[in-house]
Amino acid sequence: MESNNDKYLNGNKIPKITLNNGTNIPVLGLGTFGSDNYSAQQIADAVDFAIRNGYRHIDCASVYMNEAEIGSVISGLIKEGVVKREELWITSKVWNDAHGAGEVIDSCKKSLKNLKLDYLDLFLIHWPFPNYHAPGCDGDARNPNSRPYNHDAYMMAWRQMEALVDMGLVKSIGTSNMTIPKMELLLRDARIKPVVNEMELHPHFQQPELFDFLVERGIQPIGYSPIGSPKRPERDRTSDDTVDIEDPVIVSIAERLHLHPAEVCIKWGVQRGEVVIPFSVSPTKIVNNLKAVTSNAITHEEMQQIAGIDKNCRLIKGQVFLWEGAKSWEDLWDLNGEITC
Numbered sequence: 055m056e057s058n059n060d061k062y063l064n065g066n067k068i069p070k071i072t073l074n075n076g077t078n079i080p081v082l083g084l085g086t087f088g089s090d091n092y093s094a095q096q097i098a099d100a101v102d103f104a105i106r107n108g109y110r111h112i113d114c115a116s117v118y119m120n121e122a123e124i125g126s127v128i129s130g131l132i133k134e135g136v137v138k139r140e141e142l143w144i145t146s147k148v149w150n151d152a153h154g155a156g157e158v159i160d161s162c163k164k165s166l167k168n169l170k171l172d173y174l175d176l177f178l179i180h181w182p183f184p185n186y187h188a189p190g191c192d193g194d195a196r197n198p199n200s201r202p203y204n205h206d207a208y209m210m211a212w213r214q215m216e217a218l219v220d221m222g223l224v225k226s227i228g229t230s231n232m233t234i235p236k237m238e239l240l241l242r243d244a245r246i247k248p249v250v251n252e253m254e255l256h257p258h259f260q261q262p263e264l265f266d267f268l269v270e271r272g273i274q275p276i277g278y279s280p281i282g283s284p285k286r287p288e289r290d291r292t293s294d295d296t297v298d299i300e301d302p303v304i305v306s307i308a309e310r311l312h313l314h315p316a317e318v319c320i321k322w323g324v325q326r327g328e329v330v331i332p333f334s335v336s337p338t339k340i341v342n343n344l345k346a347v348t349s350n351a352i353t354h355e356e357m358q359q360i361a362g363i364d365k366n367c368r369l370i371k372g373q374v375f376l377w378e379g380a381k382s383w384e385d386l387w388d389l390n391g392e393i394t395c
């Protein structure tokens with residue numbers, strides 16, 4: 055991959071946030087879902103470049119089908135002395151097809167083997183349903199085994215997450231794509247509280263109610279698709295979707311700060327108190343995103359302007375996880391404040 059003048063930026067420059075169990079997560083991580091556009095090796099090469107240039111946090115998942123390639127890169131960098139294991143924050147996630155008895159633990163062990171690690175810093179339940187789709191399927195695909203949210207089934211998965219902490223295989227556990235009513239049930243029943251919820255967050259989809267709910271309860275929001283996922287797969291596109299990086303407010307702040315609008319989206323997320331995990335395989339963008347996080351702040355007035363452009367525009371609607379009989383993707387997100395069954 056191409057090199058640049060800022061090689062070996064000091065990873066300590068990226069601020070960290072202390073989670074509710076005392077661990078410290080870097081506010082910027084590299085996403086590793088290539089949206090079907092890039093090979094596993096291209097993404098592993100991006101991880102190599104990112105860590106060599108100061109990134110310390112990598113957001114992985116078994117369903118991204120690139121953990122073995124990323125693991126080879128990480129173990130190579132540790133052997134080379136570029137980074138120590140304890141300086142890295144590595145996240146993985148259990149996919150929807152492995153929520154059953156014993157399966158969460160097996161999935162974690164498989165991710166550890168692929169990533170060539172003794173422990174994960176963070177392990178997440180990727181979606182709160184055991185519903186899954188074939189890789190690369192189109193948006194109308196339905197799996198006949200898909201079911202609405204079932205709290206007992208979710209807790210069977212969560213108990214295994216807790217066991218993974220007890221076993222020392224993961225330092226922290228968390229959720230992803232949760233709603234307020236689902237999180238209320240988990241907080242009622244969990245022995246080990248989630249430290250984070252990974253969720254879609256970008257200027258046109260700010261989720262203020264869920265964001266505040268989490269922060270008030272000491273659960274850190276991790277924002278995925280922080281740029282508005284401009285290269286997301288076709289199945290995740292609709293004609294109503296809006297484009298964050300073309301918003302006049304974002305564009306004008308980008309002009310003032312001499313940044314790309316994508317970098318303004320990332321900065322806004324961090325200044326708002328999120329952990330952000332933008333994806334890129336481009337060395338220039340990877341470095342620019344890191345610099346953006348550590349450069350001049352967005353002003354208070356600009357933060358207020360961005361708060362005013364929220365369009366409640368969810369991009370990753372999850373429609374491929376719907377069950378037969380479900381009306382639309384809104385059924386996944388408990389929009390009336392109750393779990394939809």
Ligand SMILES: NC(=O)c1ccc[n+]([C@@H]2O[C@H](COP(=O)([O-])OP(=O)(O)OC[C@H]3O[C@@H](n4cnc5c(N)ncnc54)[C@H](OP(=O)(O)O)[C@@H]3O)[C@@H](O)[C@H]2O)c1
Nearest residue numbers: 085086087278279280281282283285316332333334335339
């Ligand atoms: N938990 C979940 O359910 C979930 C769901 C979705 C995503 N995620 C995680 O979140 C990560 C990020 O989300 P995402 O990939 O959907 O979307 P994203 O980070 O919002 O957007 C990624 C795209 O933005 C472009 N980009 C990055 N930096 C840029 C810059 N400085 N200037 C211009 N363009 C830039 C990249 O272009 P190039 O391709 O040209 O580099 C890339 O294709 C994923 O990789 C994954 O790790 C988690």
